[in-house]
Amino acid sequence: MPRPTVRYARDVAVVAFAQSDHLRRTDELSEVEMVMPVLHQVLAQTGLKAGEIGFTCSGSSDYLAGRAFSFTMTLDGVGAWPPISESHVEMDGAWALYEAWVKIQTGEADTALVYSYGKSSPGSVRDVLTRQLDPYYLAPLWPDSVALAALQAQALIDAGETDEPALAAIGARSRAAAEANPHAQLSGSVPQGDYQVRPLRTGDCPPIGDGAAAVILAAGDTARRLCARPAWITGIDHRIEAHALGLRDLTDSPSTRIAAERAGVFEAPLDTAELHAPFSSQEVVLRKVLGLGDGVAVNPSGGALAANPVMAAGLIRIGEAAARIHRGESDRAVAHATSGPCLQQNLVAVLEGDPA
Amino acid sequence: MTAPASPPEVLRAPLVVEFPFTRSLGPVQSAFLTGLREGVVLGVKTSDGTVMVPPVEYDPRTAEEIRELVEVAATGTVTTWAWNGRPRPNQPLDTPFAWVLVKLDGADTALLHALDAPGPESVRTGMRVRVRWAAERTGAITDIACFEPHDGPAAGQAAPHDGNFAEPVTGIVAEARLDYSYSPGRAQTAYISGLSEQKTIGERCPSCHKVYVPPRGACPTCGVATTDQVEVGPAGTVTTYCIVNIKARNLDIEVPYVYAHIALDGAGLALHGRIGGIPYDEVRMGLRVEPVWTEGGRYPDHYRPTGEPDADYDAYKELI
Numbered sequence: 157m158p159r160p161t162v163r164y165a166r167d168v169a170v171v172a173f174a175q176s177d178h179l180r181r182t183d184e185l186s187e188v189e190m191v192m193p194v195l196h197q198v199l200a201q202t203g204l205k206a207g208e209i210g211f212t213c214s215g216s217s218d219y220l221a222g223r224a225f226s227f228t229m230t231l232d233g234v235g236a237w238p239p240i241s242e243s244h245v246e247m248d249g250a251w252a253l254y255e256a257w258v259k260i261q262t263g264e265a266d267t268a269l270v271y272s273y274g275k276s277s278p279g280s281v282r283d284v285l286t287r288q289l290d291p292y293y294l295a296p297l298w299p300d301s302v303a304l305a306a307l308q309a310q311a312l313i314d315a316g317e318t319d320e321p322a323l324a325a326i327g328a329r330s331r332a333a334a335e336a337n338p339h340a341q342l343s344g345s346v347p348q349g350d351y352q353v354r355p356l357r358t359g360d361c362p363p364i365g366d367g368a369a370a371v372i373l374a375a376g377d378t379a380r381r382l383c384a385r386p387a388w389i390t391g392i393d394h395r396i397e398a399h400a401l402g403l404r405d406l407t408d409s410p411s412t413r414i415a416a417e418r419a420g421v422f423e424a425p426l427d428t429a430e431l432h433a434p435f436s437s438q439e440v441v442l443r444k445v446l447g448l449g450d451g452v453a454v455n456p457s458g459g460a461l462a463a464n465p466v467m468a469a470g471l472i473r474i475g476e477a478a479a480r481i482h483r484g485e486s487d488r489a490v491a492h493a494t495s496g497p498c499l500q501q502n503l504v505a506v507l508e509g510d511p512a
Numbered sequence: 513m514t515a516p517a518s519p520p521e522v523l524r525a526p527l528v529v530e531f532p533f534t535r536s537l538g539p540v541q542s543a544f545l546t547g548l549r550e551g552v553v554l555g556v557k558t559s560d561g562t563v564m565v566p567p568v569e570y571d572p573r574t575a576e577e578i579r580e581l582v583e584v585a586a587t588g589t590v591t592t593w594a595w596n597g598r599p600r601p602n603q604p605l606d607t608p609f610a611w612v613l614v615k616l617d618g619a620d621t622a623l624l625h626a627l628d629a630p631g632p633e634s635v636r637t638g639m640r641v642r643v644r645w646a647a648e649r650t651g652a653i654t655d656i657a658c659f660e661p662h663d664g665p666a667a668g669q670a671a672p673h674d675g676n677f678a679e680p681v682t683g684i685v686a687e688a689r690l691d692y693s694y695s696p697g698r699a700q701t702a703y704i705s706g707l708s709e710q711k712t713i714g715e716r717c718p719s720c721h722k723v724y725v726p727p728r729g730a731c732p733t734c735g736v737a738t739t740d741q742v743e744v745g746p747a748g749t750v751t752t753y754c755i756v757n758i759k760a761r762n763l764d765i766e767v768p769y770v771y772a773h774i775a776l777d778g779a780g781l782a783l784h785g786r787i788g789g790i791p792y793d794e795v796r797m798g799l800r801v802e803p804v805w806t807e808g809g810r811y812p813d814h815y816r817p818t819g820e821p822d823a824d825y826d827a828y829k830e831l832i
Contacts, residue, residue, distance in 0.1 A: 184522045186697025189729045192737060206735050222529045222692035232728055235735025278527070278692040283600060291533065291686045292541055293566045293653050294624060298602040303611045306594030307624075314592065314637045353611070354595035354632055398572035402613050402622030403564065406592065 163420065168260050169379040169386030170507065171372050172201035173475030173482075178341040178367035178463035181277040187216075187226055191273050191368045192233035198269070198370040202382040206235040209372075210265030212242045213256045215249035215272035216467050219284050230273065241265065248272060249369060249471030250394075250432075250493030250503045256373055257392060266375045267382075273368035274466040281364050281466060288496060290399055302361055302435075304401065304497040306353035309437035311406040313355060318440045320355055324348045326436035327359040327461050334458025341365045341463040360436040360461075367465030369472045387478035387489075387507040391419030394493075394503035406498055412445045415504040421446060421490050428453050428480055428489035430473035434460040438499055442492060446504075456480070470494060474505055481509040523701045527694035533686045540569045542682055543581055543675035548655035551645055554673055555584050555619050563670045565619035566653075581675040584618035585667035586643040588659075591615050591622045595632035604658050610635045614659055618670035626658040640664060651681030699729035702741060707811050710803075714779055716740040722780035745776035748815070749823040750799040751832045752782075755792055770795040774815055775831040782831050789816030797832075798822035 174197035182190055199206065206212075212234055216227050223229075227244045236242065241264075245252045249272025256268035276284075282300035289295045312318045327348065334343035341363045349358025372382070379386040395411035397404055416422065429452050433439035439454070448454060455461075457476040460469045470493025480486035486509065493503040537545060540556055544567050547554040555565035557580045558573075565584050570577055594611045596603070603609075604626035612635075613622035628644065629635050642662035649655040696704065699715055703726045706713035715727035715738035722731065723742055731738050753772035759765075770792050773782035787795050788804065800820040803812030 183524060183695040184698050184701075186700060186729055189697050189699065189737070192730055192735070195735065219690070222527050222690060222694065229728060232730040232732040233735055235731075235733060237733045278694055279690055283602075284690055287688060287690070291535055292537070292545070292684065295686060295688070296653050296684075297604055297625065298600065299611060299624060300600055303594055303596060307592050307611055307613060310594055310637070311592040351595070351597060354597065356594075400564075400566070400568065400572075400621070401624055402566075402591075402615075403568075403572055 163391065165261050166263070166375045167379070167388060168257055168373055168375050169383065169388045170474065170478035171374045171379050171383035171386050172198045173369070173371050173479045174198040174201065175339050175369040175472055175475065176367045177339050178365045178465050180341065180363070180365050182275065182366040183277070186229070187221065187273060187275055188230045188233045190275065190366065191230045191271060194368045194370045195233050195269070195271060198372055202372050204267065204372065204382070206240070206269070209267050209269045210241065211256055211259045211268040212240055213244065213252040213268065213270050215245045215247050215252035215471065216274065217246055219287055220281065220466055221275045221278045234269070248467050248469065248493050248495050250474055251495070253371060253373070253471060253474060254392060254394060254503060257389060260373060260375050266378045268373040269370065270373065270471065271368065271370035272468040272471045274468050275366045276364050276466050277366050293400070301497060302356060303353045305361070305435040305437060306356045307401070308406040308498045309355050309360070309435065312437055312440055315407045317407060317444070318437065323355070323360050323436040324357070326439050330455055330459045330461035333456050334462035337458050337462065339463065340458045343458060343462055356435060356437070362434040362460050362464030363462070365463065365465055367463060367468055369468045369475055371471060371475050371478070383482065385482055385484060385509050387481035387509060389505055390508045391421070391506040392504070393418035394501065396501045397499070399500070401498060404498070407441065409441050409445045409499050409502060412442060412492065412499065412502040412504060415502055416446055416490070419504045419506050421504060421506055424488060426452050426488050426490050428456065428477055428486040430457060430459070430477040430489065430491045431455055432460055432470045432473045432493045434464050434469065436461065438494070441499060446490060446492070470503065474507070477507050481507055484509070487511070521701060521705060522695055522698070523704055524693055524695045527692040528689060529692065530689045534683060535686055536683045537681065538569050539579065539675070540567045540581070542680050543677070545651040545653070545684065546677045546681045548653070549649045549651040549681060550677055552673070553584050553586055553616060553643070554581050554675065555670060556580060557582050557670065562620045563618060564621045565616050566623050581673045582618070582670035583673040584616045584670045586616070587662055587664060587667055588614040588616035588619070588641060589666070590627070590635070590637055590639045590641060592637055593627065593635050595635065604654065609658065612641065612659060614641055617667040625656055628658045628660050634661070652684055697729060699727040699738065703727055704810070706743070710805050711743055712745045712776055713741050714744045716742050723778060724781060725776060725779040725783055742778065744778035745803070747800060747802045747818050748774040748776035748779070749828045750787065750795065750797055750801060751775050751828050752797060753787065753795055768792045772815070773832070774801060775828050780831070785812060786814040787816070788814040796822070798825060798828065
């Protein structure tokens with residue numbers, strides 16, 4: 157039986173995925189209380205116990221909830237005693253998945269638990285995210301995440317690559333698709349609303365909310381044992397742009413293009429794309445760079461316009477793409493995650509199922 | 513879907529995070545920010561002749577060190593913009609304005625800032641603008657108060673500049689304040705609410721039966737929720753302690769005093785608290801103590817000896 161070409165030392169697959177319901181507020185839950193059910197679900201899918209996992213890696217940001225070292229608290233939900241092999245990235249969980257994938261490639265682990273979460277509700281996430289900007293030239297001006305995305309949107313409109321009705325259609329399509337996603341925060345017919353920062357309206361922007369996600373990775377025969385149809389990671393790569401926005405062509409995403417080439421996106425047709433585009437205008441850039449035609453189902457989960465738990469939304473893209481392969485709804489999918497303003501950093505993964 | 517209503521007993525309180533980071537500047541950023549203070553805009557020129565404003569210290573393409581400073585004009589052209597109808601706290605203007613990327617005359621890259629304009633219909637990509645300087649300048653990006661519309665042709669090329677100024681700015685203080693509304697979640701809310709009735713509420717792990725005080729909602733050994741609430745104490749045993757000899761700022765406690773780990777009766781781990789009512793050099797492992805509450809206090813002010821005989825070492829050695 158032929159199987160997808162894997163270009164790495166070991167065959168590694170996503171074998172399980174779980175996510176929380178994404179909600180505007182979760183005051184009744186601490187971070188560990190929010191994360192723990194998701195960890196239990198993803199472990200239950202494989203039958204593994206926490207102590208049987210070879211490596212655990214998480215992604216989150218203390219700035220969201222305003223709590224120092226908050227990831228150490230969520231480790232309580234993993235069962236970190238007796239001691240486990242563990243790491244953390246102060247980034248979206250997609251990058252935690254990358255670290256776990258590297259760990260498995262080195263042969264130091266056969267399985268990995270990857271999880272990430274974001275509780276944006278305690279603060280004002282638009283203002284909080286300004287603190288990730290360059291502290292000399294940008295942060296003192298407090299340009300919020302919507303403002304920076306709006307500059308990119310206007311650049312795309314000026315370049316003739318989109319217009320406001322086309323952007324509205326992206327939001328509407330995403331939220332219509334999310335009707336089939338019980339975890340989504342926004343679904344169905346959602347009004348496009350007023351300008352937040354022109355040209356972006358409320359409908360072009362992601363909902364603000366709390367949520368968590370988890371994935372289990374496994375290598376080779378372990379993956380085959382744990383999952384009827386593993387979602388093999390046949391390519392994965394991540395790249396970053398120069399930090400200064402004024403140095404970049406905001407209508408393009410060279411980092412995504414290079415990551416996609418390295419991950420093998422262009423080597424065979426795709427049927428599914430889960431794109432982390434928190435703003436409608438960013439989907440325009442990503443579709444162009446990834447060369448996605450009409451035959452590709454883009455964000456059948458609803459994408460980040462339906463639920464955008466900061467630090468988890470990128471991992472969810474990988475999880476959603478993998479889950480479609482698990483269910484037999486996809487044979488070759490691309491998953492994309494982003495971090496930072498205006499598609500600053502981009503991770504691209506190609507996931508493939510064994511041919512029937 | 514809609515969020516379930518928060519139980520009314522879940523606590524919530526304002527939480528302010530403030531950080532005045534002091535940051536030093538390298539030679540390029542120092543020259544740029546000092547230049548702003550003096551009303552001069554500097555950029556850097558890369559080896560291929562590209563002029564970058566604001567300046568960077570290393571070429572983002574080649575990673576080559578860049579130190580060749582040039583002066584550019586205080587006029588420029590908008591390369592993209594976004595109308596901000598509702599300015600947020602700390603942003604450059606408190607009236608509606610446009611965010612703009614501006615390519616200053618003589619520069620090849622764009623600077624982010626605010627544009628003061630009457631409305632979105634008066635702004636377009638390609639419009640000409642000029643710097644409006646802040647009345648008081650300190651050597652910061654905010655020395656540019658904003659941009660304003662400007663009818664005038666493009667100024668000339670970037671001119672060489674030695675970057676030397678009297679009293680150069682060598683650092684900035686990056687002040688920030690973020691306001692949160694903190695909620696401790698279900699388990700810690702139950703603990704804090706119990707304290708207000710002078711009760712200490714722990715939670716028992718349904719799997720290993722250990723009682724966590726204070727509870728955080730999960731058993732870190734078993735990785736499961738600890739939903740079974742149990743009252744522990746009020747008395748407990750000192751498992752270990754230290755003598756504090758340094759007076760903390762804003763803390764009205766005379767030194768030396770004793771800070772101890774205290775295993776409350778029924779708890780599976782020790783919490784910490786101050787020991788009072790006994791000379792500091794008479795505190796010992798195994799000392800039996802009980803909490804002392806002050807009028808209106810929401811947690812024990814300190815613990816004092818109960819007068820019971822000391823606990824056997826074997827009774828608490830697992831909890832040290």
